[in-house]
Amino acid sequence: MNARWWVVLGFVGSLPAAGCSYDVPAPPPKPQKPVREGILDKTTREVLDLKQALADNPDYEVLEGDLVQGNNPVTQAATARIGLASEIMSWPIEQFAQFHYAERGRFPTHAEVVAWMDENPGVTLQARREYDKYAYDADTGRIVMIQDTKLKRKIFEAEGIRLD
Numbered sequence: 001m002n003a004r005w006w007v008v009l010g011f012v013g014s015l016p017a018a019g020c021s022y023d024v025p026a027p028p029p030k031p032q033k034p035v036r037e038g039i040l041d042k043t044t045r046e047v048l049d050l051k052q053a054l055a056d057n058p059d060y061e062v063l064e065g066d067l068v069q070g071n072n073p074v075t076q077a078a079t080a081r082i083g084l085a086s087e088i089m090s091w092p093i094e095q096f097a098q099f100h101y102a103e104r105g106r107f108p109t110h111a112e113v114v115a116w117m118d119e120n121p122g123v124t125l126q127a128r129r130e131y132d133k134y135a136y137d138a139d140t141g142r143i144v145m146i147q148d149t150k151l152k153r154k155i156f157e158a159e160g161i162r163l164d
Contacts, residue, residue, distance in 0.1 A: 042127035045117060047093070049110035050135040050144060059150040063132070085126040090134070090143035092123050097141030107141035131155060 054060050070076040096116050100108040108116070113136050117123050125134055128145070131152040135144050156163050 043089075043124035044127045044134070045124055046134065047110075047113065047117070047125070047143065048133055048135040048146070050137045050146070052110070053133070053135050053146060057148065059148050060133075060146045061149055062135075063145040063147050082126060082128070086128065086134075086145065089125045092120075093117070093136070093143055094141060101141060107138055109138055110136050129155075 050062075054062075070079055093113060093116075097107050097113070100106075100112070125143075128134075129152075131148045133146050133148070135146045136142075137144055153163060
């Protein structure tokens with residue numbers, strides 16, 4: 001680069017120092033959606049009574065079927081991780097129910113399961129979204145997932161996600 005270009009660059013570079021500046025107004029900040037907190041490393045101990053929950057809230061439905069959902073690998077991996085963790089973390093409660101059945105000839109009541117969980121603070125369940133809840137079925141001794149479909153629809157509409 002020859003000397004003439006160095007002079008030009010020095011002159012242009014000194015303009016802001018001399019008070020000559022080109023002020024560009026900053027763009028207005030974009031409104032941001034509130035960030036929803038993740039659930040991957042969170043746990044819960046809340047277990048509802050299935051019969052009571054279905055009687056109290058007609059919007060609850062029992063979820064059954066495939067643990068893996070989604071139409072792309074990332075979504076499938078995330079739902080598989082949460083679904084499998086939910087399944088595996090419910091095994092101690094179901095094992096307690098099986099032992100109770102073997103000893104007494106009946107599955108424990110919801111109150112007995114909650115009391116057992118209070119005695120065993122290490123028993124936790126994978127946290128789920130606010131519209132998914134765990135429920136104990138005293139007829140089968142199993143933990144099932146119930147979903148508040150009305151609340152889910154409301155949350156998805158607020159996020160701009162279409163439900164099919």
